[in-house]
Amino acid sequence: MAGHHTAVRFATLLLIVGLSAPAIPAFAQAPSPNSPDSIGLVEQPKKYDGKTVEFTGEAIGEVMVRGEYAWIHINDDAYYAKNVEEGAPLGGYNSGMAVWVPAGITSRIMHYGDYQHEGDVVTVRGVFNAACAEHGGDMDIHAEELVVDVQGRHVVDEVKPWKLWLAIALSLIAALLYAMHRSGEASRTLGPVSRRR
Numbered sequence: 001m002a003g004h005h006t007a008v009r010f011a012t013l014l015l016i017v018g019l020s021a022p023a024i025p026a027f028a029q030a031p032s033p034n035s036p037d038s039i040g041l042v043e044q045p046k047k048y049d050g051k052t053v054e055f056t057g058e059a060i061g062e063v064m065v066r067g068e069y070a071w072i073h074i075n076d077d078a079y080y081a082k083n084v085e086e087g088a089p090l091g092g093y094n095s096g097m098a099v100w101v102p103a104g105i106t107s108r109i110m111h112y113g114d115y116q117h118e119g120d121v122v123t124v125r126g127v128f129n130a131a132c133a134e135h136g137g138d139m140d141i142h143a144e145e146l147v148v149d150v151q152g153r154h155v156v157d158e159v160k161p162w163k164l165w166l167a168i169a170l171s172l173i174a175a176l177l178y179a180m181h182r183s184g185e186a187s188r189t190l191g192p193v194s195r196r197r
Helices: 002-023 038-043 103-108 161-190
Strands: 052-066 069-075 096-102 121-132 138-150
Touching (some): 038 096, 103 138
Antiparallel strands (some): 052 069, 069 096
């Protein structure tokens, strides 16, 4: 019986791998539009501290107005121009920079990136601070210039048919494994059946 369970588990594992393989996209690092990019700024902050940088990326989240100035966050990662659903290759984690700008110029940004929107691609020019004395030692860019390069848009994440079939197949496999586990527990609890003499 144990050999049968092992064979079924092995076959199930092969089925899971076979079903999942087409669903795993290849990783391909998309280049940042910036030099230095956000990763370069984080890894070598002293090199760029106090220098004027030009930084391009997707405006994400929302604007946070603080009097005459405001915070915006700009991502320059692999998904700044388009998201995975639109065909962007997987390219690591989200990365970007916090930017301190005059509140008045943030009205140029019409879309901020979130689950339903691709944010405006903007370019800011300003001073990079490795540890900003004005903002509690945080890393940021103080910019006075902001240009919208590409307007954002609404994004619809359509359910792909293969995702639905994969979910159904994996649910059936999970139910099968659960049933096998329960039947194994039941046989161990009952133990061998004693013969009557």
